[in-house]
Amino acid sequence: xxxxxxxxxxxxxxxxxxxxxxxxxxxxxxxxxxxxxxxxxxxxxxxxxxxxxxxxxxxxxxxxxxxxxxxxxxxxxxxxxxxxxxxxxxxxxxxxxxxxxxxxxxxxxxxxxxxxxxxxxxxxxxxxxxxxxxxxxxxxxxxxxxxxxxxxxxxxxxxxxxxxxxxxxxxxxxxxxxxxxxxxxxxxxxxxxxxxxxxxxxxxxxxxxxxxxxxxxxxxxxxxxxxxxxxxxxxxxxxxxxxxxxxxxxxxxxxxxxxxxxxxxxxxxxxxxx
Amino acid sequence: xxxxxxxxxxxxxxxxxxxxxxxxxxxxxxxxxxxxxxxxxxxxxxxxxxxxxxxxxxxxxxxxxxxxxxxxxxxxxxxxxxxxxxxxxxxxxxxxxxxxxxxxxxxxxxxxxxxxxxxxxxxxxxxxxxxxxxxxxxxxxxxxxxxxxxxxxxxxxxxxxxxxxxxxxxxxxxxxxxxxxxxxxxxxxxxxxxxxxxxxxxxxxxxxxxxxxxxxxxxxxxxxxxxxxxxxxxxxxxxxxxxxxxxxxxxxxxxxxxxxxxxxxxxxxxxxxxxxxxxxxxxxxxxxxxxxxxxxxxxxxxxxxxxxxxxxxxxxxxxxxxxxxxxxxxxxxxxxxxxxxxxxxxxxxxxxx
Numbered sequence: 001x002x003x004x005x006x007x008x009x010x011x012x013x014x015x016x017x018x019x020x021x022x023x024x025x026x027x028x029x030x031x032x033x034x035x036x037x038x039x040x041x042x043x044x045x046x047x048x049x050x051x052x053x054x055x056x057x058x059x060x061x062x063x064x065x066x067x068x069x070x071x072x073x074x075x076x077x078x079x080x081x082x083x084x085x086x087x088x089x090x091x092x093x094x095x096x097x098x099x100x101x102x103x104x105x106x107x108x109x110x111x112x113x114x115x116x117x118x119x120x121x122x123x124x125x126x127x128x129x130x131x132x133x134x135x136x137x138x139x140x141x142x143x144x145x146x147x148x149x150x151x152x153x154x155x156x157x158x159x160x161x162x163x164x165x166x167x168x169x170x171x172x173x174x175x176x177x178x179x180x181x182x183x184x185x186x187x188x189x190x191x192x193x194x195x196x197x198x199x200x201x202x203x204x205x206x207x208x209x210x211x212x213x214x215x216x217x218x219x220x221x222x223x224x225x226x227x228x229x230x231x232x233x234x235x236x237x238x239x240x241x242x243x244x245x246x247x248x249x250x251x252x253x254x255x256x257x258x259x260x261x262x263x264x265x266x267x268x269x270x271x272x273x274x
Numbered sequence: 275x276x277x278x279x280x281x282x283x284x285x286x287x288x289x290x291x292x293x294x295x296x297x298x299x300x301x302x303x304x305x306x307x308x309x310x311x312x313x314x315x316x317x318x319x320x321x322x323x324x325x326x327x328x329x330x331x332x333x334x335x336x337x338x339x340x341x342x343x344x345x346x347x348x349x350x351x352x353x354x355x356x357x358x359x360x361x362x363x364x365x366x367x368x369x370x371x372x373x374x375x376x377x378x379x380x381x382x383x384x385x386x387x388x389x390x391x392x393x394x395x396x397x398x399x400x401x402x403x404x405x406x407x408x409x410x411x412x413x414x415x416x417x418x419x420x421x422x423x424x425x426x427x428x429x430x431x432x433x434x435x436x437x438x439x440x441x442x443x444x445x446x447x448x449x450x451x452x453x454x455x456x457x458x459x460x461x462x463x464x465x466x467x468x469x470x471x472x473x474x475x476x477x478x479x480x481x482x483x484x485x486x487x488x489x490x491x492x493x494x495x496x497x498x499x500x501x502x503x504x505x506x507x508x509x510x511x512x513x514x515x516x517x518x519x520x521x522x523x524x525x526x527x528x529x530x531x532x533x534x535x536x537x538x539x540x541x542x543x544x545x546x547x548x549x550x551x552x553x554x555x556x557x558x559x560x561x562x563x564x565x566x567x568x569x570x571x572x573x574x575x576x577x578x579x580x581x582x583x584x585x586x587x588x589x590x591x592x593x594x595x596x597x598x599x600x601x602x603x604x605x606x607x608x609x610x611x612x613x614x615x616x617x618x619x620x621x622x623x624x625x626x627x
Contacts, residue, residue: 055515058519060515060518060519080518080521080522080523081521083521084519084520084521085521087519088519089515089516089519091513091515091516091519093513094516095374095512095513096511096512097374097375097511098374098376098511098561098566099561099565099566100508100511100565100566100567101293101295101565103295104295104296104565104567105512107295108508108509108512108520109520111505111508111509111520111521111522112520112521114505116502117502119296119297119298119301119569120295120297125295142293164520
């Protein structure tokens with residue numbers, strides 16, 4: 001891939017991260033890095049610490065221990081607005097108070113680029129409109145966000161993240177609430193941004209098949225510790241998944257895409273065998 | 275997939291609110307219109323009252339009674355109503371941004387009640403100690419700030435601000451401060467009781483120019499400080515985490531809103547007593563007409579609040595002329611049903627889904 005000289009190969013490098021809330025430790029010595037234009041998936045069962053890891057990388061919470069470097073500079077050294085221009089975060093919980101329209105909500109993504117007391121310029125508006133178009137939201141631009149469905153709101157938040165024009169996107173379960181068509185579309189948009197702009201994406205994913213199909217690398221977490229990390233076919237093995245999820249799985253290949261495919265194979269969970 | 279550039283000149287074919295996003299031109303147009311409305315309301319309110327006066331004579335005949343009534347009674351009263359209305363409405367809008375809910379307001383949350391108690395205490399203790407009048411707004415501000423922070427912290431459950439918990443805490447604070455004022459009321463002599471009543475009911479009766487000046491300066495500074503955070507208030511409606519991830523220093527923003535709304539409410543209460551619901555009605559009307567963008571909402575509430583309060587006071591002093599009603603009673607009479615309507619609506623809408 002053609003990389004501009006000022007971009008180091010590793011956009012984000014985090015090592016030895018430990019963190020938690022009050023007395024409860026959630027992450028132990030986890031390392032993760034992501035290269036220019038890469039998509040790294042964080043997978044693991046509920047409570048494994050996926051969202052906490054993402055919050056650390058976003059600097060929403062501070063680690064107890066460990067270091068995070070973004071574009072060669074410690075993340076703690078970033079000014080708030082500089083960080084917001086570099087990293088966009090799409091959380092799981094997407095609320096909005098008051099009757100903001102979809103366009104107004106997406107324009108909020110331009111905030112870290114605006115000078116104090118200034119208004120959105122024609123370019124800011126063009127960036128927001130392009131983000132709306134990319135996520136198929138143009139027909140909804142004038143609607144109130146509060147009146148949209150869960151999936152539509154999710155797309156609004158993704159559009160806001162695109163409008164931020166970040167170098168890194170941190171996505172917490174980006175496919176939750178979305179139907180198959182929109183999931184495929186979102187990964188297609190991410191793919192396009194990764195190749196054209198070198199956007200680095202780190203996403204937590206419940207869906208192991210999505211991780212296998214779309215991620216360059218996968219980090220598998222269990223109880224706050226990294227179990228395996230690497231290419232999808234190295235990490236998403238039957239042995240690893242059985243150990244982490246504590247259930248029988250079948251790991252094969254998706255006949256259409258050739259990607260690793262994971263299916264539940266616990267017989268007790270379904271119909272009795274004849 | 276190719277990036278399709280969205281044409282800027284094409285009007286989106288969507289259904290929905292017919293509202294353009296905020297531009298500088300739109301902001302100035304709206305504020306200009308509101309300023310003209312405010313000026314018209316000022317002129318009308320100066321012309322009418324329990325006694326008829328001739329506005330032309332008031333300016334031309336410096337020795338006449340029209341001049342005396344206009345400059346000693348009518349104009350100060352109208353200006354005081356404007357200053358207090360502006361401060362209460364703008365602070366209401368900022369408090370609503372803070373709690374992400376249109377039901378918050380100084381009166382409802384018990385912040386004005388705290389301010390009134392502080393003012394009454396300052397008046398009584400100050401009178402005993404022979405202290406200066408200046409401690410009244412200071413104590414009103416201190417007690418308002420205390421109430422704001424306490425209400426906010428108490429309404430926070432597991433890091434979340436539930437609208438109904440917030441309202442309950444406000445109810446409790448209102449009765450607490452009401453009781454505290456009643457206790458003071460029972461311990462003082464008849465003359466002080468009258469001024470305590472004045473604070474409880476809210477009125478613009480006979481303000482001095484000095485009071486107007488103090489309230490105007492504090493209101494203007496408070497408004498300017500809040501307006502500087504208007505864009506951050508927009509981002510705060512996305513929640514603390516999302517706002518912070520978009521570059522907002524959420525703790526600093528919260529502290530600024532605590533501080534400046536308390537100063538504005540304290541200043542308003544110390545000169546006019548408790549006037550509830552203005553901070554609820556005015557921002558809601560403006561949001562309905564112009565949208566929730568705080569860069570427009572805050573200044574529009576400031577001007578609209580002034581006009582609304584002057585109109586309410588005009589009603590208060592003419593409706594049963596020559597006697598007059600406390601203006602706080604008028605705003606509460608309009609505001610009560612309005613509050614119930616908002617409560618029903620917010621209970622239905624999925625504000626936090």
